Amino acid sequence: MNEHVKNVTPETTDLSRRSFLVGTAATGLVLGYAGVPGIDHALAAAPAHFEPSVWYSIAPDGLVTVTCGKADMGQHVASTMAQIVAEELGASWKDMRVQLASNDPKFNDPVLGAQITGGSWSTMMNFDAMSRAGAAGRMALTEAAAATMGVPAGELVVGNSVISHSKSKKSMSFAEVVKSGKATKTFTPDELKAIKLKSPEQYTMIGVSVPQLDIPSKTNGTAKYGIDVMLPGMVYGKVVTPPVRYGATVKSVDDSAAKKVPGFIKAVTLDDKTGTTTGWVVAVANTYANARKAADALKIEYDGGPNAKLSSESLLTEAKRLQGLSDSGQFFVKDGDPNAAFGTAAKVLEAEYTTNINIHAPMEPMNATAEFKGDILHIHTGNQFATRSGAIAAGAAGIDPKYVVMHQMWLGGGFGRRLDADMTVPAVQAAKSVGKPVKVIYSRENDMTMDFSRPLTYQKVKAGMDGDGKLVALSHDVVSAWPTQRWGIPDFLSPSVDKKGPLDAFTVNGADFFYTVPNHYVRAIKNEMAHNATPSGQLRSVAPGWTFWAIESMIDEIAHATGKDPALFRVELLDGKGKNDGGAQRLRNTLLAAMGLAGYGTLKLPKGEGMGVACVSSQERATASWTACVAHVAVAPSGEVKVKKLTVATDVGTQVNPDGIRAQVEGAALWGMSLALFEKATLKDGGIEQTNFDSYTPLRMSQLPEVAVNVIANGEKATGVGEPAVTVVAPAIGNAVFNAVGARVRGLPITAEAVKAAMKA
Amino acid sequence: MPNLNINGRNMSVEAANDTPLLWVIREQLQMTGTKFGCGAGLCGACTVHLNGEAVRSCQTSVADAVGKKITTIEGLSAKGDHPLQKAWIAEQVPQCGYCQSGQIMQAAALLSKNSNPTKDEVVAHMDGNLCRCMTYSRIQKAIMRAATEMRTASATGNERRAT
Numbered sequence: 030m031n032e033h034v035k036n037v038t039p040e041t042t043d044l045s046r047r048s049f050l051v052g053t054a055a056t057g058l059v060l061g062y063a064g065v066p067g068i069d070h071a072l073a074a075a076p077a078h079f080e081p082s083v084w085y086s087i088a089p090d091g092l093v094t095v096t097c098g099k100a101d102m103g104q105h106v107a108s109t110m111a112q113i114v115a116e117e118l119g120a121s122w123k124d125m126r127v128q129l130a131s132n133d134p135k136f137n138d139p140v141l142g143a144q145i146t147g148g149s150w151s152t153m154m155n156f157d158a159m160s161r162a163g164a165a166g167r168m169a170l171t172e173a174a175a176a177t178m179g180v181p182a183g184e185l186v187v188g189n190s191v192i193s194h195s196k197s198k199k200s201m202s203f204a205e206v207v208k209s210g211k212a213t214k215t216f217t218p219d220e221l222k223a224i225k226l227k228s229p230e231q232y233t234m235i236g237v238s239v240p241q242l243d244i245p246s247k248t249n250g251t252a253k254y255g256i257d258v259m260l261p262g263m264v265y266g267k268v269v270t271p272p273v274r275y276g277a278t279v280k281s282v283d284d285s286a287a288k289k290v291p292g293f294i295k296a297v298t299l300d301d302k303t304g305t306t307t308g309w310v311v312a313v314a315n316t317y318a319n320a321r322k323a324a325d326a327l328k329i330e331y332d333g334g335p336n337a338k339l340s341s342e343s344l345l346t347e348a349k350r351l352q353g354l355s356d357s358g359q360f361f362v363k364d365g366d367p368n369a370a371f372g373t374a375a376k377v378l379e380a381e382y383t384t385n386i387n388i389h390a391p392m393e394p395m396n397a398t399a400e401f402k403g404d405i406l407h408i409h410t411g412n413q414f415a416t417r418s419g420a421i422a423a424g425a426a427g428i429d430p431k432y433v434v435m436h437q438m439w440l441g442g443g444f445g446r447r448l449d450a451d452m453t454v455p456a457v458q459a460a461k462s463v464g465k466p467v468k469v470i471y472s473r474e475n476d477m478t479m480d481f482s483r484p485l486t487y488q489k490v491k492a493g494m495d496g497d498g499k500l501v502a503l504s505h506d507v508v509s510a511w512p513t514q515r516w517g518i519p520d521f522l523s524p525s526v527d528k529k530g531p532l533d534a535f536t537v538n539g540a541d542f543f544y545t546v547p548n549h550y551v552r553a554i555k556n557e558m559a560h561n562a563t564p565s566g567q568l569r570s571v572a573p574g575w576t577f578w579a580i581e582s583m584i585d586e587i588a589h590a591t592g593k594d595p596a597l598f599r600v601e602l603l604d605g606k607g608k609n610d611g612g613a614q615r616l617r618n619t620l621l622a623a624m625g626l627a628g629y630g631t632l633k634l635p636k637g638e639g640m641g642v643a644c645v646s647s648q649e650r651a652t653a654s655w656t657a658c659v660a661h662v663a664v665a666p667s668g669e670v671k672v673k674k675l676t677v678a679t680d681v682g683t684q685v686n687p688d689g690i691r692a693q694v695e696g697a698a699l700w701g702m703s704l705a706l707f708e709k710a711t712l713k714d715g716g717i718e719q720t721n722f723d724s725y726t727p728l729r730m731s732q733l734p735e736v737a738v739n740v741i742a743n744g745e746k747a748t749g750v751g752e753p754a755v756t757v758v759a760p761a762i763g764n765a766v767f768n769a770v771g772a773r774v775r776g777l778p779i780t781a782e783a784v785k786a787a788m789k790a
Numbered sequence: 791m792p793n794l795n796i797n798g799r800n801m802s803v804e805a806a807n808d809t810p811l812l813w814v815i816r817e818q819l820q821m822t823g824t825k826f827g828c829g830a831g832l833c834g835a836c837t838v839h840l841n842g843e844a845v846r847s848c849q850t851s852v853a854d855a856v857g858k859k860i861t862t863i864e865g866l867s868a869k870g871d872h873p874l875q876k877a878w879i880a881e882q883v884p885q886c887g888y889c890q891s892g893q894i895m896q897a898a899a900l901l902s903k904n905s906n907p908t909k910d911e912v913v914a915h916m917d918g919n920l921c922r923c924m925t926y927s928r929i930q931k932a933i934m935r936a937a938t939e940m941r942t943a944s945a946t947g948n949e950r951r952a953t
Contacts, residue, residue, distance in 0.1 A: 103885030103923045240882065247887025248878040249870035250823015250863035254888060257822035265817075291806070318805070318813040392827050392835055392888040392922045441825070441888030442922050473828040688882055692928070696885060699924035722832035722920060730926040731917045 083135050084162040085114055087170075087212075091190055091204030093118065094126040098136035099155070100146035100413040101129065102391075102443030103696075104751050105241040105689050109152055110159050112685055116234035117163030117227060119187035120203065127242050132415035132435035144415040147448060147567055149648050149749025152685060156747050161221045168224070173211035174201045188233070229683065229744055236742070238688035243439065255410040255438040256470060258398045264294060266311040266459045266469035267320035269327055270479050273715035275564050276334030277308035283328035287312060292319035296327055297462045301454050303424040306479075307334065311455045313463050317470055336562035337715040341386065341485055344559040344712065348487035348508040351554050358506070358554030359525030361537040365548030367493070370502035374493030378590055382490065382579035383776040386710040386717070387483035388725055389568055393441020394476040399456035400466035401426075406433045408453050411440035417516060418450035425457040444700075445567035449481045474720040481566025482710060482717070484510035484559055488579040493548075498591035500602060502548035503583075507576060509536045510560040512567055525553075538649045539573030539756065542580060543613040544602035563712060569700055570755035573647035578777060581643035581760030585767065595764060596624055596642045603644075612646060612653060619680045619741060620644040620657040626739050627659035627676035634769075638663045638673070641764025647753035654748040655680035655741075658698070660761035664769045668785030672702055672734040672762060677754050679738075682745035693750040694738045701758025703728035709778050792852045796821075797865025807853035812836045814852055815862060823863035823891045827920070834919030837892035838862050844899035863891035866898060873943075874898055877936035885923035893919050897933050905940045907933070 085095040095114050097107035107127035115125050130136035130144070137143055140154035167187050174192040175182035178199045185192050193200035206212050216224075229235070246252035271277035284296045292315035299309045308331055312324035351357045371377055397410035399422070406426050412418045415435040423430040440447055452469060459467040471479070486509040493502035511533035513521050522531035532553040540551040559565070568574065588598035603609070603617040620642065624630070629640055644657035661674040677698050684690055707726050710719045719725035759777055767773050772787035791802045796819065805814050815824050815838070824847060827835030831849040838847045839861035840854075866872050874894050877883075884890045893916070900907060900915045907915070912933050921929065 103887065105885070240879070243887070244879055244882055244884050245870070247884035247890050248875045248894065250821070250891050252887055253822070254825075256826065257816075259820060259822075316805075316809075316813060316817055318809045318817075390922060392825070392833065392886065392920065394826065440886060442886045444922070470826065473830065473833075692882065692885060692925070695927065696924045699926075703924070721830050722828050723830070727920060727922060728924060729917050729920065730929070731913050733913075733926045736927065 084159065085166070087166065087203055087207050089204060089208045091124055091202055091207070092126055093120050093124050094128055096128050096130050096136060098130040098138060098144055099151045100411065100437065100440055100443060100447065101243065102411070102413070102440035102447065104693055105243060105686070106146070106151050108242040109685050109689065110155060111242060112234055112239060113156055113159035114163040116232060117160050118166045119190070121190040122234070122239045124190050124203070125242060129437035131437065132419045132433070137416070145448070146413040146443070147445060148652065149654065149752045150652060151749070152747050153652060153749055160226050161224055164224045164226055165216045165221055169212050169214040170203060170206045172214055173209060174206050176211055177201065177206070177209055236684050236687065238686055241689060252439050254393050254441045255398070256393055256396045256441065258409040258438065258468060260398060260400055260466040263398065263466040263468055264313055264315055264463060265317040265320045266313045266455055266467045267317065267324040268455050268469060268471060268475050269310045269312060269324045269329060270475050271308035271331045273308070273331070273333045273337050274478065274712070274717055275307055275562060276336040276715070278332045278334060279308050279310060280330040280332055282310055286326040286328065287323040290314065290319055290323040290326055292316055293323040295463055296323070297459045299455060299458050301425060303421050303454065305421055305451045306454050309455060311459045311469060313459050313467060321472070333715060339558065339562045339712060339715050341712045344485050344556065344562065345383065345487060347558045348485070348556050351556060352487065352489050352506045352508050358552045359529040359532040360527040360550055361525065361532060361534065361553050362541050362549055362551040363526045364546070364550070367502040367504040367548040367550050370548040371491065371493045374502060375496040376494045376590065377491065378587060379489070379491045380583055380586060380775055382488045382582060384483070384486045384575045384578060385777060386485050386563060386712060387568055387704055387708050388477050388480045388710050388717070388719065389444045389446035389482070389566070390477060390480070390725060390727065391442025391444055391446055394473055395446070395452040395471040396469060397452040397456040398466060398468040399453065399460040401460060404432055406457065407436060408433060408456070409436040409438060410452060411438040411447055412450070413440070413443050413445070413447040414450070417518070418453060421450035422453040422457050425454040426461060444569040445571065446480065448567055451479065473722070477720050477725055478717040480717070481512070481564055483568035483574065484512065484563060484565035486575045488575065490579050490583045492583060492587050494587065494591055498593065500546055500587060503546045505540050505551045505579065506554060507537050507540060507551065508554040508556050509575070510563060510565040511536055511555045512565040512571070515560070515564055535567065535571050537572055537576060539576035539645065539647055540580060541650050543609045543616050543646050544584070545604050545606045545609055545613070546602070562715060569697070570647060570752040573645060573753070573756040574704065577643065577645045577647065577756045578759050581645065582763050582775065585641070585760070585764040586773065589767070594630070596620065596629060599642070599644060612655070615655040615680050616644050616646055616657070619655040619678045622739055622741060623657040623659050623676050623678035626678065626737055627661065627674070629659050637665070637769055639765045639767070639769030641761045641766070641768055643757045643760035643764060645753060645757045647756045648749065652748065654750060654753040656753040656757050658754070658757040658761040660758065660765040662762060662765040662769055664766055664772070664784060668781035668783070668788065670706060670762065670766055670779060670781070670784060672706070674735040674737065675702065675758060676737045677739070677757065678741060679750065679754060680741040680743060681748050681750055682743065683747040684740060684742045685747060687740060690740055690750050691738050694740065694754045695736050697750070697752060697754035698736055698758050699728055699733070701755040702734070702762065704755070704777065705759035705762045706778050707732070792856050794852070794855055794860060795858070796860040797862060803852065805852050807851060809852045810848050811838070811850045811852055811855045811860070812847040815847060821862050821864050825888055825891060827889065833889070834896055835889050835892040837895040837919065839895060839899060842899065842902060844896045863895060866895065872898065873936040873939040874901065874932065877932040877939070880935060881928045881932040883925050883928040883932050885925055889919065889921045893921065893929055897936070901933070901937055901940060905937050905944065907937060
């Protein structure tokens with residue numbers, strides 16, 4: 030039998046979503062609340078009154094569907110939220126389902142007051158809210174069951190989705206209670222706050238490696254990502270991006286050749302008043318293959334704009350110039366007087382550390398589908414910052430953000446890339462122009478050259494030691510583009526210590542470490558040239574990805590210069606005095622755990638091999654997961670570095686899903702290694718030179734080292750795990766290379782050439 | 791109008807002969823389990839089978855696929871229970887999951903010929919498939935687990951035949 034498949038796009042039967050959406054029947058029990066009092070609603074006002082059906086619903090068949098307001102990019106956060114709810118609710122794991130939230134403000138993060146996923150914040154900031162939502166559900170169900178059974182609610186026990194009364198041997202399943210229609214109790218924020226939650230020894234679900242709910246759909250092709258969205262009557266857009274990353278304008282578009290491409294509809298030149306894109310054109314056609322052909326056939330003339338001559342070298346030169354000025358930047362940390370202390374120090378060390386531009390390159394290229402239906406603009410895409418991205422889409426459409434509905438999808442990788450909204454702009458303007466829904470898909474080349482990249486950074490660190498080799502002064506200048514300032518949201522900026530106006534703390538976080546150094550300053554210096562030429566974004570771990578590269582390399586350099594063991598020198602500095610009390614001890618313990626696990630100082634290594642340590646308080650001082658790494662490397666005479674093993678210990682306080690944490694920590698550590706050794710992007714003539722995975726080369730399976738992960742769960746509050754391990758690996762590798770062959774490399778990525786040159790030096 | 795045999799069904803599609811198979815599978819046939827990653831054969835996200843061989847569907851034209859048996863992730867097993875798919879769940883391999891259809895299809899081509907691969911053989915066979923979440927160690931474990939299951943199943947089958 031031969032079936033004929035026409036070249037049209039009928040409405041899809043979205044099986045994976047449907048199976049997740051089971052259980053949202055109107056008769057279901059719905060629970061949720063508008064957020065706890067005292068939280069900071071940074072962006073959007075939380076609903077003023079209690080709204081039902083926020084975090085989860087229970088259907089008459091007993092299935093519990095949790096709505097996740099966080100973007101799920103592979104960290105299984107939806108599953109984690111469900112796990113926290115299930116713990117207090119007393120639901121069986123097999124009854125749990127998840128769905129992804131729209132951008133309705135009622136799904137805003139209860140702490141952040143917006144829909145944003147990043148910072149390794151999700152678990153720590155939602156643990157309490159999900160716990161209370163779960164507990165409230167259990168109480169409502171129990172009350173209803175007690176009334177039906179005619180027994181006191183206090184005598185009922187809840188577990189495995191069943192409410193039972195041992196004396197009378199009566200029991201009711203959640204399904205039966207919901208079907209009875211008697212579970213109607215609602216909770217005010219104050220009542221929710223008053224609920225006594227379980228203590229950790231009562232946990233039966235938190236701390237258990239239950240299977241992640243999204244994984245089966247990711248083994249059979251049914252999980253739906255933004256790129257998989259199909260709308261009736263939809264057409265496709267392929268963007269044509271200029272050779273200059275930012276600042277170019279389109280002078281003319283000749284579509285005469287494109288018109289010969291079958292299915293070509295229109296070339297739309299973007300008029301982006303949000304400033305997210307510059308000089309972009311979208312070729313729209315009936316299929317993506319035709320849109321690509323048409324895009325290739327367009328002849329576009331550009332004005333390269335003010336950044337067209339810039340290169341990585343010019344950005345670095347400018348960074349050095351800015352650092353040299355005494356009045357540059359703003360102070361992030363200012364303790365004591367380092368400059369005076371350098372004058373009396375017995376020994377002073379100075380070093381410069383750099384990182385190159387890095388590209389997110391998630392496996393799913395950027396894409397978005399836009400559809401105007403009546404007054405409403407619908408955007409279908411996987412996005413990490415629905416609150417802002419909806420507003421950008423609205424800006425591209427020229428409408429009020431309240432008319433934008435963001436339909437969240439599974440993210441084929443986020444890593445911070447999908448905090449941005451650029452992909453919505455061509456989709457919106459093309460859809461508006463052709464009067465049809467349009468799905469825009471970036472080519473990998475568009476995706477790489479138009480990334481909101483990790484910026485090129487330049488750091489200068491100066492250290493002063495007294496006669497005993499004690500570190501008494503440290504100054505640290507950090508020069509970079511300011512990725513978070515680019516968002517234009519004042520709440521994400523931080524006041525400077527010297528009151529010179531707000532600074533972007535997401536360029537210096539980590540530099541406010543937990544070592545005790547009496548005279549310490551950190552200066553955040555914005556590289557305006559880099560900021561304009563390479564609009565930067567938040568790349569997995571953000572600032573601690575470069576600040577700890579500098580700090581943890583410098584601490585090692587100081588130890589070697591003063592004849593101390595670098596690991597033990599760190600232990601000395603982590604004395605827990607003053608403001609460092611608590612955090613310093615946790616970090617010290619984590620470092621010792623990693624050292625023990627790796628055999629640091631006990632394992633005899635052959636010539637050319639070495640171990641190096643680093644320890645970090647990523648992501649931010651207030652939200653740290655205490656993480657340490659011992660890297661074991663072998664360095665060839667050519668300078669080539671082979672990582673034999675990464676041993677990572679991390680103190681996360683409380684583990685929700687131990688297996689999930691291990692997956693995240695391992696992935697993060699390998700990201701750190703990939704950034705340390707394999708990933709480098711460069712700017713030339715205003716454009717990013719690397720366009721695909723042949724020239725931008727993340728770690729592959731053949732480069733995989735042994736990775737040992739030790740998770741410390743000491744009962745403190747749950748912290749984040751998606752990012753911290755990224756930040757600890759590069760300095761650990763750099764320090765290991767030095768211990769192996771005496772070569773100190775101060776620029777990332779660490780290349781064989783740089784190691785070889787440093788070996789000779 | 792090229793005729794394709796895909797997951798056991800014969801279909802004629804409206805596409806120029808030089809259209810990459812990937813886009814025909816995804817857009818016309820609406821089988822979106824096969825993913826677009828790089829468009830240049832560098833990442834493996836679009837891997838499907840042509841007559842049992844793993845190929846990059848972004849680098850395979852519709853014309854090249856005519857007359858061959860095309861298998862996508864949707865057609866690898868009837869119920870998503872190929873030993874590799876079961877192993878992928880048992881080892882909790884996927885993170886974002888976007889590359890995993892391609893990983894599974896690439897691995898399936900290996901195990902169909904060699905159900906007892908060494909670690910080096912696995913690495914050599916899988917090295918063209920990028921995973922940006924870096925789930926490589928779990929991918930390796932899952933392939934070994936599936937291989938063991940396939941060998942056990944086949945040994946059991948042989949015994950049955952022998953008796």
